Amino acid sequence: MQPGLDFSVIAQNITHFMIGRYPSGPLGGVALTLYLAVVALILSFFGGLILGLMCVSRNRLIRYPTLVVVNAIRGIPLLMVIFWMYFLLPAFVGYRTPESWTVIAALTIFTSAYMSQIVQAGIEGIPRGQMEAALSTGLVPGQAMLYVILPQALRNMIPSFVNQFVSMIKDTSLAYIVGVSELTHVATQINNRTMIFPTEIFLFIAVIYFIICFAFTSLSRWLEQRLAWRKAI
Amino acid sequence: MFNYKFDWAIVTSGKYFEWIISGLGITLELSLVSIALSFILGLIIAVMRMSNVRPIRWFAHGYLEFFRNTPLLVQLFFWYFGSYKILPKVINDWLNTMSFEFAAAVIGLTIYTSAFIAEDIRSGVRSIPKEQMEAARSSGFSYIRSMLYIILPQAVRITIPPLINQFLNLAKNSSLAMTIGVAELTYQARQVESYTFKGFEAFTAATLIYLALSLVITGLVTLYSKKVLNPIGAR
Numbered sequence: 001m002q003p004g005l006d007f008s009v010i011a012q013n014i015t016h017f018m019i020g021r022y023p024s025g026p027l028g029g030v031a032l033t034l035y036l037a038v039v040a041l042i043l044s045f046f047g048g049l050i051l052g053l054m055c056v057s058r059n060r061l062i063r064y065p066t067l068v069v070v071n072a073i074r075g076i077p078l079l080m081v082i083f084w085m086y087f088l089l090p091a092f093v094g095y096r097t098p099e100s101w102t103v104i105a106a107l108t109i110f111t112s113a114y115m116s117q118i119v120q121a122g123i124e125g126i127p128r129g130q131m132e133a134a135l136s137t138g139l140v141p142g143q144a145m146l147y148v149i150l151p152q153a154l155r156n157m158i159p160s161f162v163n164q165f166v167s168m169i170k171d172t173s174l175a176y177i178v179g180v181s182e183l184t185h186v187a188t189q190i191n192n193r194t195m196i197f198p199t200e201i202f203l204f205i206a207v208i209y210f211i212i213c214f215a216f217t218s219l220s221r222w223l224e225q226r227l228a229w230r231k232a233i
Numbered sequence: 234m235f236n237y238k239f240d241w242a243i244v245t246s247g248k249y250f251e252w253i254i255s256g257l258g259i260t261l262e263l264s265l266v267s268i269a270l271s272f273i274l275g276l277i278i279a280v281m282r283m284s285n286v287r288p289i290r291w292f293a294h295g296y297l298e299f300f301r302n303t304p305l306l307v308q309l310f311f312w313y314f315g316s317y318k319i320l321p322k323v324i325n326d327w328l329n330t331m332s333f334e335f336a337a338a339v340i341g342l343t344i345y346t347s348a349f350i351a352e353d354i355r356s357g358v359r360s361i362p363k364e365q366m367e368a369a370r371s372s373g374f375s376y377i378r379s380m381l382y383i384i385l386p387q388a389v390r391i392t393i394p395p396l397i398n399q400f401l402n403l404a405k406n407s408s409l410a411m412t413i414g415v416a417e418l419t420y421q422a423r424q425v426e427s428y429t430f431k432g433f434e435a436f437t438a439a440t441l442i443y444l445a446l447s448l449v450i451t452g453l454v455t456l457y458s459k460k461v462l463n464p465i466g467a468r
Contacts, residue, residue: 005318075447076440077408079419083436166302173304177412184307191314199315206303206311213302 009197010204013190017205020181028181030208036100036172036182040107041165047108048115053145055120066116073113078171082106086178103175111168118160122153156227162220166213173209183208240431244438249425253438256421263335263417264404267342271403272396274343275350280380282355293351300348306409308345313337313413338410346403350396357392358384391462394454401450405443418442 010017020028027035054066073081085106089097126149134144173184181189187205191198243249281293300308313334317325328336361384369379389396411420422439426432 072444075451076443077405077419079408079411080436080440080443083419083423083432084440087432087436170302170304173306174409176306184304184310187307188310199311199318202307202311202315206299206307209303209307210299214298217298217302 005200005203006197007200007204009190009194009200016190017183017186017208020186026181029186030183030212032100032180033169033172033182034212036103036107036175036180037165037169040104040111040172041168043104043108044111044115044164044168045161047112048119051112051116052119052123055116056123070113070116073110074117078106078110078174079177081110082174082177085109099178099180100175102178103172103180107168107171110171111164114167115161115164118157118164119153122157122160123149125156126153159220159224159227162216162223166216166220169213169216170209237433239434241434243429243431244425244434249429249435252421252425253418253435253442256416256418256439257442259335259415260404260407260417263338263342263407263410263415264400267339267346267407268400268403270339270343271346271350271399274347275354276385278347278351279354279358280377280385282351283358285376297348297351300345301352305341305345305406306412309338309341309409309413312341316340334410334414337413338407338415342403342407342410345406346399349402350399353392353395353399354385354388357388357395360391361387394458394462397450397454397457401447404446404450 016029018029019031020026022028022031051066051070054062055070057063057066082103085102089102089105123145130148130152131144134148135141139147172182175182176185176188179185183205187201191201194201244253278293278296281289282297284290284293316337320328365383365387366379369383370376374382407417408419410417411423414420416424418439422435425435429435
């Protein structure tokens with residue numbers, strides 16, 4: 001094969017890359033990648049919040065089992081979690097679930113475990129005096145956490161959440177394994193159809209992922225600086 | 234599902250057990266080769282990133298941002314399916330003399346991980362007081378030599394725990410190599426599943442192996458931080 005890149009294959013399939021077969025078929029491509037990432041991010045925000053609160057619970061019967069589960073999930077590859085969900089989700093729900101559910105469930109469980117660490121660190125980063133002050137004004141521990149600690153902790157966690165979202169966008173590429181037609185899957189389909197342009201196709205989707213992820217990485221850096229500045233005054 | 238009959242003997246002995254173990258072997262081999270290479274590459278990129286020469290610094294910065302912000306799976310596909318058009322013929326021929334799946338996985342994992350390692354090393358270097366560099370330069374070392382003999386040895390020592398963590402990430406990430414046909418642990422688990430329909434047992438075995446691996450590696454980090462970095466338990 002002679003070197004020389006021909007990007008006309010991209011131009012011909014650009015709508016397929018962006019939205020899949022959308023108007024006449026299911027959503028796909030970049031749009032589905034973002035959809036999966038956003039849905040899984042929202043779910044794993046709450047998952048991570050609950051797990052994180054359980055990790056800092058004073059009740060050992062809650063704290064230790066949660067820590068074990070969180071660290072176990074962090075110890076296995078995402079691919080493993082996806083395969084598990086592929087088996088377990090239909091068994092729990094009772095009927096054949098769409099593949100996109102498998103991916104959303106796997107990403108949610110996986111990212112919740114990582115998010116819980118962020119939440120834990122965020123809560124522990126708030127000075128002790130805040131909790132003591134809240135308790136001495138007559139709030140019960142639950143209220144103190146909800147109204148005093150969490151609002152401050154969550155603000156500090158925002159940059160880490162954005163970083164986690166970047167990882168999530170990258171991780172949606174694994175949906176390819178179970179046949180969800182997000183960007184990577186669309187790329188392999190087009191590659192299988194056109195045969196001779198793998199370099200162009202994979203370079204192109206790498207650039208697409210890069211543009212999306214880099215935008216959010218920059219956002220997270222900007223937020224971090226802004227928060228540091230607010231703390232300084 | 235709930236009247237499923239478990240058959241653990243399938244993954245604890247016989248042919249399928251051997252498959253799983255050979256998968257573990259490939260996973261370890263892939264991870265060890267890639268971590269060694271990506272340490273070297275990461276060191277080079279980190280030094281380039283801190284260089285005073287702008288084009289070198291910009292190149293390293295671009296490298297870091299690009300490879301950290303694209304999915305590993307896409308990078309693997311690129312090296313496996315697409316690299317032949319941009320690599321010189323000599324390298325292509327050389328790569329084709331060995332198992333190309335494995336080589337592509339090593340290239341992909343190495344480049345991806347090196348970007349993360351470079352950042353770890355850079356933050357290690359940042360924690361070394363500036364005076365160390367100034368003292369080295371004023372005693373006549375060149376920039377490269379002061380990096381090599383003064384700064385990096387100290388920086389790498391503190392960077393070892395994050396490096397071991399990167400090794401753990403690498404071992405987990407190496408599961409993606411199954412998509413380009415490297416017969417590592419996840420690939421073999423899936424293989425056992427498709428031969429026997431005993432997916433539950435096969436994936437349990439693989440999951441437990443990954444867990445054991447991460448437990449051992451995390452233990453090593455804790456031990457290192459306690460015994461080497463902070464031997465007297467000071468804070």
